[in-house]
Amino acid sequence: xxxxxxxxxxxxxxxxxxxxxxxxxxxxxxxxxxxxxxxxxxxxxxxxxxxxxxxxxxxxxxxxxxxxxxxxxxxxxxxxxxxxxxxx
Amino acid sequence: xxxxxxxxxxxxxxxxxxxxxxxxxxxxxxxxxxxxxxxxxxxxxxxxxxxxxxxxxxxxxxxxxxxxxxxxxxxxxxxxxxxxxxxxxxxxxxxxxxxxxxxxxxxxxxxxxxxxxxxxxxxxxxxxxxxxxxxxxxxxxxxxxxxxxxxxxxxxxxxxxxxxxxxxxxxxxxxxxxxxxxxxxxxxxxxxxxxxxxxxxxxxxxxxxxxxxxxxxxxxxxxxxxxxxxxxxxxxxxxxxxxxxxxxxxxxxxxxxxxxxxxxxxxxxxxxxxxxxxxxxxxxxxxxxxxxxxxxxxxxxxxxxxxxxxxxxxxxxxxxxxxxxxxxxxxxxxxxxxxxxxxxxxxxxxxxxxxxxxxxxxxxxxxxxxxxxxxxxxxxxxxxxxxxxxxxxxxxxxxxxxxxxxxxxxxxxxxxxxxxxxxxxxxxxxxxxxxxxxxxxxxxxxxxxxxxxxxxxxxxxxxxxxxxxxxxxxxxxxxxxxxxxxxxxxxxxxxxxxxxxxxxxxxxxxxxxxxxxxxxxxxxxxxxxxxxxxxxxxxxxxxxxxxxxxxxxxxxxxxxxxxxxxxxxxxxxxxxxxxxxxxxxxxxxxxxxxxxxxxxxxxxxxxxxxxxxxxxxxxxxxxxxxxxxxxxxx
Numbered sequence: 001x002x003x004x005x006x007x008x009x010x011x012x013x014x015x016x017x018x019x020x021x022x023x024x025x026x027x028x029x030x031x032x033x034x035x036x037x038x039x040x041x042x043x044x045x046x047x048x049x050x051x052x053x054x055x056x057x058x059x060x061x062x063x064x065x066x067x068x069x070x071x072x073x074x075x076x077x078x079x080x081x082x083x084x085x086x087x088x
Numbered sequence: 089x090x091x092x093x094x095x096x097x098x099x100x101x102x103x104x105x106x107x108x109x110x111x112x113x114x115x116x117x118x119x120x121x122x123x124x125x126x127x128x129x130x131x132x133x134x135x136x137x138x139x140x141x142x143x144x145x146x147x148x149x150x151x152x153x154x155x156x157x158x159x160x161x162x163x164x165x166x167x168x169x170x171x172x173x174x175x176x177x178x179x180x181x182x183x184x185x186x187x188x189x190x191x192x193x194x195x196x197x198x199x200x201x202x203x204x205x206x207x208x209x210x211x212x213x214x215x216x217x218x219x220x221x222x223x224x225x226x227x228x229x230x231x232x233x234x235x236x237x238x239x240x241x242x243x244x245x246x247x248x249x250x251x252x253x254x255x256x257x258x259x260x261x262x263x264x265x266x267x268x269x270x271x272x273x274x275x276x277x278x279x280x281x282x283x284x285x286x287x288x289x290x291x292x293x294x295x296x297x298x299x300x301x302x303x304x305x306x307x308x309x310x311x312x313x314x315x316x317x318x319x320x321x322x323x324x325x326x327x328x329x330x331x332x333x334x335x336x337x338x339x340x341x342x343x344x345x346x347x348x349x350x351x352x353x354x355x356x357x358x359x360x361x362x363x364x365x366x367x368x369x370x371x372x373x374x375x376x377x378x379x380x381x382x383x384x385x386x387x388x389x390x391x392x393x394x395x396x397x398x399x400x401x402x403x404x405x406x407x408x409x410x411x412x413x414x415x416x417x418x419x420x421x422x423x424x425x426x427x428x429x430x431x432x433x434x435x436x437x438x439x440x441x442x443x444x445x446x447x448x449x450x451x452x453x454x455x456x457x458x459x460x461x462x463x464x465x466x467x468x469x470x471x472x473x474x475x476x477x478x479x480x481x482x483x484x485x486x487x488x489x490x491x492x493x494x495x496x497x498x499x500x501x502x503x504x505x506x507x508x509x510x511x512x513x514x515x516x517x518x519x520x521x522x523x524x525x526x527x528x529x530x531x532x533x534x535x536x537x538x539x540x541x542x543x544x545x546x547x548x549x550x551x552x553x554x555x556x557x558x559x560x561x562x563x564x565x566x567x568x569x570x571x572x573x574x575x576x577x578x579x580x581x582x583x584x585x586x587x588x589x590x591x592x593x594x595x596x597x598x599x600x601x602x603x604x605x606x607x608x609x610x611x612x613x614x615x616x617x618x619x620x621x622x623x624x625x626x627x628x629x630x631x632x633x634x635x636x637x638x639x640x641x642x643x644x645x646x647x648x649x650x651x652x653x654x655x656x657x658x659x660x661x662x663x664x665x666x667x668x669x670x671x672x673x674x675x676x677x678x679x680x681x682x683x684x685x686x687x688x689x690x691x692x693x694x695x696x697x698x699x700x701x702x703x704x705x706x707x708x709x710x711x712x713x714x715x716x717x718x719x720x721x722x
Binding site: 009020026027028030031032038 | 235238239240242243246249288291318458637638639640642643695696697698
C-alpha cells in the first residue's frame with residue numbers, strides 16, 4: 001500500500017522519500033499535532049525502546065534458538081536411540 | 089391522539105406475541121377486538137387530525153363511538169397503502185440488524201465473508217420509491233480503526249502529561265480554571281470533552297473559525313492569521329488570502345452574492361423600511377412584506393399556511409415545546425441537529441431515539457409505544473411525534489420519507505420534518521425532499537426549514553395546516569419574544585424564492601438547480617473513483633469524506649488551505665470519535681473548472697496523507713473516465 005502510492009508521488013531522491021515516510025509516521029501516531037519538545041520526548045522513548053529490543057534480540061535470540069533446537073531434538077531424536085539401545 | 093383503534097392495533101400486536109407466553113387473560117381480550125379491526129385501517133377525519141392542542145387524553149368510550157360512525161369511511165387508497173406497507177415492512181423483520189438489504193443478493197455471502205459495504209438498495213419496497221435510493225456507508229477498515237485508537241491513546245498520554253505540568257505550574261496555563269476557593273468542590277473541567285478541548289482541539293484550532301472578508305460565494309477571501317504560541321492566541325498579519333475555492337459554505341443554489349436581482353431588491357427595501365424592525369412579531373413587528381413572504385412560502389411548499397421566524401435554530405428550539413408537552417411521545421432520529429434535540433428536551437415530553445434512518449427500529453418503537461402506553465400508568469400517549477431531518481449534514485444521508493409517511497399513516501403519528509439542508513437543494517423543482525420523492529406535502533404535518541442554506545438569507549419557517557399555523561402565531565415563544573426578521577433579509581428570501589420558482593421570468597432558478605445536481609453527481613463520482621470513502625446518498629450535495637486519524641484532521645485542513653481551497657473538517661464531538669471527516673458542500677456556482685481544480689488538489693493531498701482507504705474495485709483511469717465523462721455531457 002505504501003509502495004503503490006509512493007510510486008505515484010514522483011520522489012526525486014531518497015531523501016524526499018524518507019521525509020515522506022517520517023511524515024506518515026508523524027500522522028499515524030498522532031505526533032504531528034504535538035509541540036517539538038513533545039515530539040522529541042516521544043521519539044527518544046520509542047527509539048530507545050526499539051534499540052533495547054534490537055540489542056536483546058541480537059544478544060539472546062541465537063542462544064535461545066540453539067537451546068530450543070537441542071531440547072526438541074533431544075525429545076524426538078533421543079527416544080528412538082534409547083529404544084534401539086534397549087533392544088540391542 | 090391515540091384512539092381506541094390504535095390501542096386495538098396494539099392489542100392485535102400483542103396477539104402476535106402471545107406465543108411468547110403472555111398472560112392467558114389477555115389472550116381472551118385479544119380475540120374479542122381483533123376480529124373487528126385487523127383489516128380495516130380506520131381513517132381519522134381531517135379536522136380532528138389538524139388540531140394539535142394539548143387537550144385531555146381521549147378515553148375509550150368516546151373513541152369507540154366515533155369509530156362506529158366513521159367506519160364506512162375506509163377509503164380504498166388507505167386500504168391499499170396500509171396493506172402495501174404491511175407487506176413490505178413485515179418482510180424486513182427477518183433481517184437481523186435492521187438495514188434494508190436487497191434480499192437475494194446479501195443473505196448468502198454474508199455468512200462467508202465480511203461485507204465491505206453496507207449498501208442500502210431498497211428493492212423489496214420499490215412500490216414506495218419511484219427512483220433508486222442508493223446510500224453507502226462503507227465500513228471502517230480494521231487496521232485504520234486500530235491505528236486511530238492508537239493515535240488517540242498516544243495523544244491522551246501527552247494530554248495527561250501537559251495537564252500535570254499545568255497543575256504543578258511548571259508551564260503557564262491558558263485555559264479556564266476554577267478559582268482557588270472552588271478547588272475543593274466537584275471539578276468543573278475534568279470531563280472528557282474539556283480534556284479533549286484543551287489537549288487536542290487547541291492544537292489544531294487554526295482550521296476553524298477562520299475570519300472571512302468577502303462574500304461567501306464560490307470563491308472567498310480569508311484573513312491571514314498566525315499564532316506564536318501554538319494556537320492559544322492568534323494575530324492578524326494584515327494580509328488577505330484571496331480567491332480561495334469555497335467548499336465549506338452552505339450555498340447550494342448560489343444566492344450568497346453581492347450583485348444581481350436579489351441584492352438590488354434588498355437595497356430598495358432597505359431604503360424604504362430601514363434595516364431594523366424594533367419589535368416582536370406580535371407587537372409592532374408584523375410588516376406587509378412579512379405577510380407577503382409567508383404567503384409565498386406557503387405557495388412554494390404546497391401547504392395551506394406558513395410562518396417565518398428570525399432565526400433557524402430558534403424556530404426548532406422554541407416551537408417544538410409549543411406543540412408537545414408532558415404526556416406526549418417524541419421519536420427522534422439518532423443524528424438530529426442540536427436545535428431539534430434542544431427543542432425536544434425543552435418540551436418535557438418523553439423522548440425515544442431510534443437508529444439513524446432505520447425504519448425497523450422506528451416501527452418497533454411505534455408499536456411498543458402504542459401497546460404499552462405511558463411508562464407507569466399505561467395510559468395512551470396524547471400524541472406521538474416523529475422528528476426527522478431532510479438531509480443529515482454530517483452523514484450526507486437523505487431521510488426515507490416514503491416509508492416514514494406510510495408508517496405514520498398506519499400508526500396515526502405526526503411527522504415533523506426539518507428541511508434545513510434539503511429545501512432548495514433537492515428535487516427537480518427545488519422544493520425539497522418531498523419533491524425529491526414526489527410525495528404530497530399534505531402528508532407531512534409540520535414542514536420546517538431554514539432560509540440560511542439555499543436562499544442566502546437567515547431565518548426559518550414552519551408550514552402546515554391553517555389551524556396549526558394560527559395556533560403557532562399566538563403561542564410560539566419565538567413570535568412572542570424574538571425580534572422579527574429584518575426587511576432586507578425578507579426581501580432577499582422573496583426574490584430568491586421567486587427566482588427558484590421561475591416567477592421572475594428567467595430560467596435562472598431551473599439552471600441553478602440543474603447545475604447543482606450535475607455538480608453533485610460529478611463530484612461524488614470522481615471522489616468515489618479516486619478511492620476515498622464517501623458517506624451518504626448519491627444525490628445529496630453534502631459530501632462527507634472520511635479521515636479517521638486525529639493528526640490527519642489538522643493536516644488535511646492545512647494542506648488544502650496551502651493549495652487555496654477552503655474546507656471544513658469535523659471531529660469529535662460532532663461525529664463519533666474515530667469517524668472524523670472532511671465535509672464538502674457543493675454549490676451551483678461552482679464551475680466545472682473549479683471542481684476539477686479542487687478534485688486535483690484533493691487527490692494530491694489524499695496521496696500525501698494516504699487517505700484513499702476505500703476497498704472497492706477502482707476503475708482503470710484512462711478508459712473509464714472519458715467514456716463516463718461523455719455520458720455526463722448529454
